Amino acid sequence: MSDESNPDTPPPSGDDIAFGTELPILPIRNAVLFPGAVAPFDVGREKSVALVEDVDNLPAPVIAIFAQRDPSTDDPGFEDMYPVGCAARVLKALKHSSGNYSLILQGLSRIRLERVIEDKPYLKGQIEKIEEPESEDVEAEALALSLRDVAKQLIQLMPELPREAGSLIDSIQAPGALADLVAANLDAPVEDKAHLIETLEVKERIRKVLRLLTRQLEILKMRERINSQIKEEMGKNQREYVLRQQLKAIKEELGDEEGDQGDLDGLEEGLTKANLPTEAEEVARKQLKRLRSMQVGSAEYTVVRTYLDWILDVPWHKSTQDNLDIAAVREVLDADHYGLQKVKKRILEYLAVRKLKKDKKGPILCFIGPPGVGKTSLGRSIANALGRKFHRISLGGVHDEAAIRGHRRTYVGALPGQIIQGMKKTKTINPVFMLDEVDKLGHDFRGDPASALLEVLDPEQNHTFADHYLEIPYDLSHVMFICTANIPDPIPPPLRDRMETLSLPGYTRREKLAIARRHLLLKQLEEHGLSEEQLEIRDTALEEIIDHYTREAGVRELERQIAAVVRGMAVKVAEGETEPRVVDNEDDVQEFLGAPKYISEVAERTSETGVATGLAWTRVGGEILFIEATRMYGSGKMQLTGQLGDVMKESAHAALSFIRSNANAFGIQKDFLEKTDLHIHIPAGAMPKDGPSAGVTLFTALVSLLVGIKVRHDVAMTGEITLRGRVLPVGGVKDKVLAAHRAGIKRLVLPERNRVDLEEVPKEILEELDFLFVSHMNEVLDHALEATPEPIIEPAGQEDEAKTSKSAESAAN
Numbered sequence: 001m002s003d004e005s006n007p008d009t010p011p012p013s014g015d016d017i018a019f020g021t022e023l024p025i026l027p028i029r030n031a032v033l034f035p036g037a038v039a040p041f042d043v044g045r046e047k048s049v050a051l052v053e054d055v056d057n058l059p060a061p062v063i064a065i066f067a068q069r070d071p072s073t074d075d076p077g078f079e080d081m082y083p084v085g086c087a088a089r090v091l092k093a094l095k096h097s098s099g100n101y102s103l104i105l106q107g108l109s110r111i112r113l114e115r116v117i118e119d120k121p122y123l124k125g126q127i128e129k130i131e132e133p134e135s136e137d138v139e140a141e142a143l144a145l146s147l148r149d150v151a152k153q154l155i156q157l158m159p160e161l162p163r164e165a166g167s168l169i170d171s172i173q174a175p176g177a178l179a180d181l182v183a184a185n186l187d188a189p190v191e192d193k194a195h196l197i198e199t200l201e202v203k204e205r206i207r208k209v210l211r212l213l214t215r216q217l218e219i220l221k222m223r224e225r226i227n228s229q230i231k232e233e234m235g236k237n238q239r240e241y242v243l244r245q246q247l248k249a250i251k252e253e254l255g256d257e258e259g260d261q262g263d264l265d266g267l268e269e270g271l272t273k274a275n276l277p278t279e280a281e282e283v284a285r286k287q288l289k290r291l292r293s294m295q296v297g298s299a300e301y302t303v304v305r306t307y308l309d310w311i312l313d314v315p316w317h318k319s320t321q322d323n324l325d326i327a328a329v330r331e332v333l334d335a336d337h338y339g340l341q342k343v344k345k346r347i348l349e350y351l352a353v354r355k356l357k358k359d360k361k362g363p364i365l366c367f368i369g370p371p372g373v374g375k376t377s378l379g380r381s382i383a384n385a386l387g388r389k390f391h392r393i394s395l396g397g398v399h400d401e402a403a404i405r406g407h408r409r410t411y412v413g414a415l416p417g418q419i420i421q422g423m424k425k426t427k428t429i430n431p432v433f434m435l436d437e438v439d440k441l442g443h444d445f446r447g448d449p450a451s452a453l454l455e456v457l458d459p460e461q462n463h464t465f466a467d468h469y470l471e472i473p474y475d476l477s478h479v480m481f482i483c484t485a486n487i488p489d490p491i492p493p494p495l496r497d498r499m500e501t502l503s504l505p506g507y508t509r510r511e512k513l514a515i516a517r518r519h520l521l522l523k524q525l526e527e528h529g530l531s532e533e534q535l536e537i538r539d540t541a542l543e544e545i546i547d548h549y550t551r552e553a554g555v556r557e558l559e560r561q562i563a564a565v566v567r568g569m570a571v572k573v574a575e576g577e578t579e580p581r582v583v584d585n586e587d588d589v590q591e592f593l594g595a596p597k598y599i600s601e602v603a604e605r606t607s608e609t610g611v612a613t614g615l616a617w618t619r620v621g622g623e624i625l626f627i628e629a630t631r632m633y634g635s636g637k638m639q640l641t642g643q644l645g646d647v648m649k650e651s652a653h654a655a656l657s658f659i660r661s662n663a664n665a666f667g668i669q670k671d672f673l674e675k676t677d678l679h680i681h682i683p684a685g686a687m688p689k690d691g692p693s694a695g696v697t698l699f700t701a702l703v704s705l706l707v708g709i710k711v712r713h714d715v716a717m718t719g720e721i722t723l724r725g726r727v728l729p730v731g732g733v734k735d736k737v738l739a740a741h742r743a744g745i746k747r748l749v750l751p752e753r754n755r756v757d758l759e760e761v762p763k764e765i766l767e768e769l770d771f772l773f774v775s776h777m778n779e780v781l782d783h784a785l786e787a788t789p790e791p792i793i794e795p796a797g798q799e800d801e802a803k804t805s806k807s808a809e810s811a812a813n
Helices: 047-053 138-154 162-172 175-184 192-200 202-252 260-274 280-294 299-313 326-336 341-356 375-386 420-427 449-456 493-497 507-528 537-549 555-574 584-594 646-661 694-709 733-742 752-760 763-768 775-785 798-812
Strands: 022-028 038-043 064-065 084-095 102-119 126-130 364-368 390-394 434-437 481-483 502-503 535-537 582-583 611-618 621-633 640-641 678-683 715-717 747-751 772-775
Touching: 022 038, 022 047, 022 102, 038 047, 047 102, 064 102, 064 192, 084 582, 102 763, 138 162, 138 175, 138 202, 162 175, 175 192, 175 202, 192 763, 260 280, 260 694, 280 299, 299 420, 326 341, 326 375, 326 621, 341 375, 341 535, 364 375, 364 420, 375 390, 375 434, 390 420, 449 493, 507 537, 507 555, 535 555, 535 678, 537 555, 555 584, 582 584, 611 694, 611 733, 621 694, 621 733, 640 646, 646 694, 678 694, 694 715, 694 775, 715 775, 733 752, 733 763, 747 752, 747 775, 752 772, 772 775
Parallel strands: 022 064, 364 481, 364 502, 390 434, 434 481, 535 582, 611 715, 640 678, 715 747, 747 772
Antiparallel strands: 022 126, 038 102, 064 084, 084 102, 102 126, 611 621, 621 678
16 A cells, blocks of 8 residues: 655644544454554445444544454454554545445554444444554664665565655654554555554564565565566567568468468368267367467477377278188188198188177287298288288387387477377278287387287277377277287287287298299299299209208298399390200209208218207207217216207206116116216207207217117107106197208107197198107117117126125225
């Protein structure tokens, strides 16, 4: 409140006006009147109006002013008012047409309300005038000086105050009066002002006023800084706006731009036609509304515009019609890929169910097999057969979860994950998604993409897939997901549990020949610009390439070797040779490919005692391995080399222990280790080897060495052994059988409990190989060695004599 007194005729001071101990009371709301202050008040309550109208009948025009504790109280009593107030002189009363009054009051002195003696027609109370103590010491003067300085600073920051306010502060010398004047004009709560008027000790009052005044000064300073920043920013934005409007007008004049409004209208029309789900449409329209209020050149405008484009570009309802003609689908699959009957059967089963139940969700399959068997190309073939769009995502080496779920829009350059990006590219809700190399996912501090795939590959969750960029549930339940992997072990169990695993083993020799004839040769001839009349590669030549130039489960290396032959012929044609060429035999193949890379070492390796052929499973399919054993003069030690793992080393020790415990049965002297050391080596020493399936082969090689009987060169074996001589089942039987067939093995020794695994082996392989099933290690020797070792029969009592002799020798020692 500002001082509204007339400077020409100052009102008389409080000491010049006498008043008694009983005064009419005027309660006021949201304000406190201080001694010496002149302030206006509006009066409208019934009792207050009655008091004003009766002022002329009072002995003196003095009334008691007390602040209300609660401004919402319409009829306050003694308890509703602060106890200390101010006696005030009514300087002026102006009546309004509504019947209310405006008063101008001058504070005279502090008073204390003792009690209310009347409440009608207005409040009247018994009061006590409070005499203020004098305080004119040095400390009071110093406090008053500080208060005067702070008040002047405050006046400079409040241009709405009159210029005379500073002069008025300088004119008041009494510290108490100065404190009251500043307090009267403070923008502070009524409760704080009521405490100030109750504070009689002058120095304490000045300190309280200083605290409130300093706080208000800091607020004003901060407001000034904020206003300056806002004005500066507004000036910059206004300048940009004017320049952009001018640029817009220039472009429109030149006809280069139709205007941003038309662009946004096009977006709104697109939203209407898109037929978005309810939640997506609500989000899109909210963002479009924000976009209309933004400046075109702002960074936020670009972010929101890009977000709306993504919402419109992602398919929400459009789908392709599935080809439900099962015979036609089977024909397409057979034309693209030879064999792989298990996978083709599963796809046809899905189509049959889709034909009967239209809302069947897409299957989630995982093809597991060695490289080069056609996992990725099979996914594309399935999409072609079904009539669906195909999209491939390579997950090899992906470490960031955002590659699956996308980045949040708060990041600069944020984009959706590869799943949503793939949906945008295919433009349908039911494509075939190939998630390639899912076993090669990584994880680090940026997140675990395998965990992010849990929601994508779960049929119970992926209908509400949440991409971090879109932040709108998206339905992936119509997508057919096909994952590929070389081995299942690196795939986390929760992720593997969500997929239907289909194993794609390596191809047989006959299957490779058919694939080369039907697909690979024709493809390479076309890619190199040759015709079938210019170059003919017969089956005998293809078999030579398969046997002696490749050693793989798939057909990638076979395709490369065929490409090398075709390139060689292309050179001859380019040099002017016009005569058609037939590649028929080994010499023809060597002309293009050089000397054979792979030669069967089985017969050569097993031409000596102590060498046996085993079967192993690797990440790229089955392989054969040779186990070599030799003996030398020593003290009974056994050395194992060839980068063997702990499990394989334990199998070697178990085999040796079984031989020692049954030495006579195998025709071996019991003391064969007393002056002999054994050394077992598995070639290809640079490659780590482990697993229990070599136990049978280790046992056979040791027995062959110790009895001097060779192992049959056409026999390979696999199986885990125990100390009691049992042969236990192993894994990877199908891949091992195919590897043996590729290597020219004719007889296979397998554990009896692996007999059921042969159901997955192609029939032509079963017909060409002789399978021998064993359950005990003694049976292995009957099938593997070229001759059966003669057991050693000790004379009766010889064993007891040996024990007695050894006991006597021990006692003597």
